[in-house]
Amino acid sequence: MDGHTKSSRLTLNEIERGITERLLSGTPLYYFAVAVSALLVVAALVAGVHSMIVGHDHVYGVTREVPWGILIATYVFFVVTSTGLCLVSSIGHVFGVESYMPIAKRSVFLSIATILGGFFVIAFEIKLPWRMAIYNVISPNITSNIWWMGTLYGVYLVLMIFEFLFLNLDMHKPAVACGFGGSIAGIAAHSNLGAVFGLLMGREFWHGPYMSIYFIASAMMTGTAIIYLFHHLAYKVNGEKLSQDKPMMESLDVVRRLGILLICVIMFFTVWKMVAGVAGQPGGKYEAVMALINGPYAINFWVFEAGFGLVLPLILFYLSKGKNLTMMFWGSALMIIGIFIMRYDLVIVGQVVPVFHELGVNEYKHLLPYFPSFHEIIITLGGFGVAIFLFLVGEKVFAGHKVESHH
Amino acid sequence: MKKQNLNLAEMKNEGIENISLEERRSFLKMGLTLTGVFAGGTMLSAVSSVDKVYASAGEYVEKYPYNPHYSMVIHVDRCVDCERCLAACKKTNDVPEYGYRTNILEREVPNAVGQKREFLPVLCNHCNVPQCTRVCPTKATYKDPQNGIVMMNIAKCIGCLTCQLGCPYNARYFSEEKHAVDKCNFCIDTRLSKGEKLTACSAACPAQVRIFGDLAVPDSRVYRSIHQLEKAVWVMRPEAGTKPNVFYTKG
Amino acid sequence: MKSATRFIVLTLLAVTTAGLQLGHAGDGGGDIAYKSTVFSHASHVDGAGFDCESCHDGMFEMEAGAISANPDFNMNAIYEGQFCGACHDGSTAFAADDDCTTCHTKAGGDILYSEPVKSVLFSHESHAAGFGCESCHTGMFAMEALAAQKNADFTMDSLYQGKYCGACHDGDTAFASDTRCASCHLGVKGYNRSADATDTERGASH
Numbered sequence: 008m009d010g011h012t013k014s015s016r017l018t019l020n021e022i023e024r025g026i027t028e029r030l031l032s033g034t035p036l037y038y039f040a041v042a043v044s045a046l047l048v049v050a051a052l053v054a055g056v057h058s059m060i061v062g063h064d065h066v067y068g069v070t071r072e073v074p075w076g077i078l079i080a081t082y083v084f085f086v087v088t089s090t091g092l093c094l095v096s097s098i099g100h101v102f103g104v105e106s107y108m109p110i111a112k113r114s115v116f117l118s119i120a121t122i123l124g125g126f127f128v129i130a131f132e133i134k135l136p137w138r139m140a141i142y143n144v145i146s147p148n149i150t151s152n153i154w155w156m157g158t159l160y161g162v163y164l165v166l167m168i169f170e171f172l173f174l175n176l177d178m179h180k181p182a183v184a185c186g187f188g189g190s191i192a193g194i195a196a197h198s199n200l201g202a203v204f205g206l207l208m209g210r211e212f213w214h215g216p217y218m219s220i221y222f223i224a225s226a227m228m229t230g231t232a233i234i235y236l237f238h239h240l241a242y243k244v245n246g247e248k249l250s251q252d253k254p255m256m257e258s259l260d261v262v263r264r265l266g267i268l269l270i271c272v273i274m275f276f277t278v279w280k281m282v283a284g285v286a287g288q289p290g291g292k293y294e295a296v297m298a299l300i301n302g303p304y305a306i307n308f309w310v311f312e313a314g315f316g317l318v319l320p321l322i323l324f325y326l327s328k329g330k331n332l333t334m335m336f337w338g339s340a341l342m343i344i345g346i347f348i349m350r351y352d353l354v355i356v357g358q359v360v361p362v363f364h365e366l367g368v369n370e371y372k373h374l375l376p377y378f379p380s381f382h383e384i385i386i387t388l389g390g391f392g393v394a395i396f397l398f399l400v401g402e403k404v405f406a407g408h409k410v411e412s413h414h
Numbered sequence: 415m416k417k418q419n420l421n422l423a424e425m426k427n428e429g430i431e432n433i434s435l436e437e438r439r440s441f442l443k444m445g446l447t448l449t450g451v452f453a454g455g456t457m458l459s460a461v462s463s464v465d466k467v468y469a470s471a472g473e474y475v476e477k478y479p480y481n482p483h484y485s486m487v488i489h490v491d492r493c494v495d496c497e498r499c500l501a502a503c504k505k506t507n508d509v510p511e512y513g514y515r516t517n518i519l520e521r522e523v524p525n526a527v528g529q530k531r532e533f534l535p536v537l538c539n540h541c542n543v544p545q546c547t548r549v550c551p552t553k554a555t556y557k558d559p560q561n562g563i564v565m566m567n568i569a570k571c572i573g574c575l576t577c578q579l580g581c582p583y584n585a586r587y588f589s590e591e592k593h594a595v596d597k598c599n600f601c602i603d604t605r606l607s608k609g610e611k612l613t614a615c616s617a618a619c620p621a622q623v624r625i626f627g628d629l630a631v632p633d634s635r636v637y638r639s640i641h642q643l644e645k646a647v648w649v650m651r652p653e654a655g656t657k658p659n660v661f662y663t664k665g
Numbered sequence: 666m667k668s669a670t671r672f673i674v675l676t677l678l679a680v681t682t683a684g685l686q687l688g689h690a691g692d693g694g695g696d697i698a699y700k701s702t703v704f705s706h707a708s709h710v711d712g713a714g715f716d717c718e719s720c721h722d723g724m725f726e727m728e729a730g731a732i733s734a735n736p737d738f739n740m741n742a743i744y745e746g747q748f749c750g751a752c753h754d755g756s757t758a759f760a761a762d763d764d765c766t767t768c769h770t771k772a773g774g775d776i777l778y779s780e781p782v783k784s785v786l787f788s789h790e791s792h793a794a795g796f797g798c799e800s801c802h803t804g805m806f807a808m809e810a811l812a813a814q815k816n817a818d819f820t821m822d823s824l825y826q827g828k829y830c831g832a833c834h835d836g837d838t839a840f841a842s843d844t845r846c847a848s849c850h851l852g853v854k855g856y857n858r859s860a861d862a863t864d865t866e867r868g869a870s871h
Contacts, residue, residue: 134573142552209582495852
């Protein structure tokens with residue numbers, strides 16, 4: 008324990024008073040946002056419990072041939088975001104890059120908030136989640152990527168919570184250890200998430216090593232956008248001016264430049280993924296990629312994935328030169344929307360080509376339909392509600408996640 | 415079945431000059447008349463490919479010494495979609511209305527010469543390298559070590575539906591009544607363990623389409639059907655690498 | 666007042682009678698279609714000069730097509746002198762078992778058997794060219810659609826022994842009946858698709 012911590016140690020009474028004061032010091036807009044996000048969570052709970060009672064098949068849009076829908080896409084979105092936040096924040100205090108330090112605490116907190124949002128959504132997607140809690144432990148299947156992903160994300164969550172705890176207690180070395188462990192667990196879990204899709208022999212759109220590799224880069228890209236967006240919002244919540252916080256501005260500029268690099272990486276990945284799906288017309292993959300290029304998912308791909316998710320943020324991030332906060336804000340916001348559609352397309356388009364498509368039978372001549380149902384949309388919004396609620400309350404409770412220099 | 419003598423010389427010829435250029439081009443496009451390729455599978459009677467795909471050849475016999483090694487050979491040219499097999503399966507195994515354990519697909523090729531339609535029964539292939547059992551997080555589905563049937567342990571199923579995605583044959587569905595994924599199990603619990611020799615679908619078929627038997631017996635119809643070179647035998651989606659135990663043939 | 670009322674009543678009567686005449690004027694009834702058979706009023710009224718009461722005196726209702734609800738309306742009854750057979754006995758008009766295609770213009774249409782399996786298609790169109798009605802309708806198959814499926818021996822074994830379709834589909838005259846199964850067997854799927862087909866005689870759904 009170093010000398011730093013003694014002077015900043017508060018009594019429990021003081022901590023409690025501080026939290027209460029900050030929670031009561033919000034603007035009306037703040038309380039409105041908290042109320043809306045809380046309502047979304049409640050609505051999602053109602054929709055989710057209802058779907059459990061009547062049976063998923065009656066209220067979700069999923070079918071025998073398209074069993075994974077928007078709920079899985081939302082889960083993937085949150086889990087990928089969480090991993091990305093963990094990895095970007097670990098560049099700071101795990102690998103000691105000073106310019107990443109100011110964003111570290113909030114990023115770790117957000118990685119917890121987003122993965123909890125993901126777990127909230129998946130609890131309503133899996134039909135018997137209580138059995139998972141039992142049989143994942145007593146009957147594990149080590150060839151199952153789902154099992155590895157679930158187990159490792161559990162480990163990851165614990166490590167991230169401890170890292171956040173240690174960061175707030177200014178216990179630097181344990182924080183770094185947890186951060187490092189969390190990063191390893193995160194990468195391992197995340198690769199397995201990619202492999203859940205990528206190792207399925209019957210689904211050519213997903214099959215291959217690409218998924219696991221692409222997901223890591225995509226996670227970090229998502230992380231940079233979330234970091235910018237939520238820091239921008241956090242300063243509004245705390246009533247401070249972001250442009251006056253020099254260390255933070257420098258840190259966010261570094262994150263911006265990392266974001267630009269990762270957008271270029273993902274663009275490269277995406278181009279080759281599409282080319283590989285078209286050249287030679289590989290069975291199963293070709294129909295799926297064409298659905299994205301000029302089929303029913305073309306708007307999703309060109310407008311949202313490419314436009315909102317990659318091209319516009321690249322332009323805005325570059326032109327902002329780290330100084331124009333509005334451009335950065337919109338670049339991040341558009342990227343997050345685009346990335347959500349990326350996850351949706353990934354999950355759905357991988358299933359819309361029927362497994363027996365190549366037989367040419369009447370039953371499977373066309374792409375399979377899927378559209379999210381009302382219940383699924385409400386639960387998706389609830390996931391966002393969980394993350395946003397935790398973010399908003401966390402800003403007040405943890406006093407803006409201020410970071411002190413350790414050197 | 416009574417064998418008819420096809421006297422090709424005396425058969426009426428509609429006149430090749432009456433076939434349009436379009437039809438001729440389509441016929442060529444359809445490629446080989448080798449039924450294996452035509453049906454969307456790989457021609458596998460050639461000895462060299464056999465062990466790459468068949469669950470009953472090469473190293474797989476030693477690696478997977480199931481006894482009995484249940485298998486089904488489906489003669490697609492005999493299927494007339496009377497759907498008695500579907501009805502028998504539903505009745506025997508209490509399959510709910512919204513699901514099915516086996517299905518019949520219909521392929522229509524309007525440009526085909528001669529017969530323009532065929533029916534393809536599909537069901538769980540009880541693969542030797544199953545994708546479903548590999549991905550299940552809780553081992554709720556597993557391959558029986560004795561007889562090779564891919565089974566369900568419905569108590570452990572968490573309903574993640576990854577097995578549905580792993581299966582290249584759309585053989586699985588989620589049963590609300592059982593609170594678990596359900597699929598064909600070769601009627602092991604409803605018939606085979608009770609002394610019956612055939613599955614419900616195989617017994618119900620009036621046209622000898624589904625031949626069910628034991629590959630561990632070299633004398634059995636299924637063994638003799640598969641291990642011969644004269645008639646094409648294929649499996650569905652060999653590129654998925656699953657080494658299925660359900661085979662397709664004609665004749 | 667009295668003359669006005671009388672005028673109105675007379676006008677109404679005149680209009681009604683005229684209306685009745687108009688309704689049945691000109692072609693006197695038009696073509697009536699009974700499945701694959703067509704009864705032409707024109708050839709009987711204008712052509713042969715018969716008036717309405719010749720047939721519409723109890724034998725046939727005025728309502729078009731009403732007779733098809735009668736279960737006895739079949740060729741056997743006609744041969745015995747009922748219905749069309751009252752005149753088409755060979756003396757008043759051509760015999761009912763002669764010149765079938767005069768009335769059976771559509772040559773039978775599609776017959777979709779649903780027993781013993783669902784479903785088997787017999788298409789008159791693909792068989793009628795070159796074959797007269799008597800090629801098959803001489804005892805092997807009744808004129809009445811779907812009569813064959815009432816027989817317990819309407820099975821593939823019978824065909825292999827030369828009965829029913831097997832009389833020709835033996836491998837010599839036409840393709841053998843143990844080949845090309847799905848050419849005729851449309852299955853349950855074909856049966857369900859034919860629900861809206863207008864010129865198909867479908868066996869009952871069970």
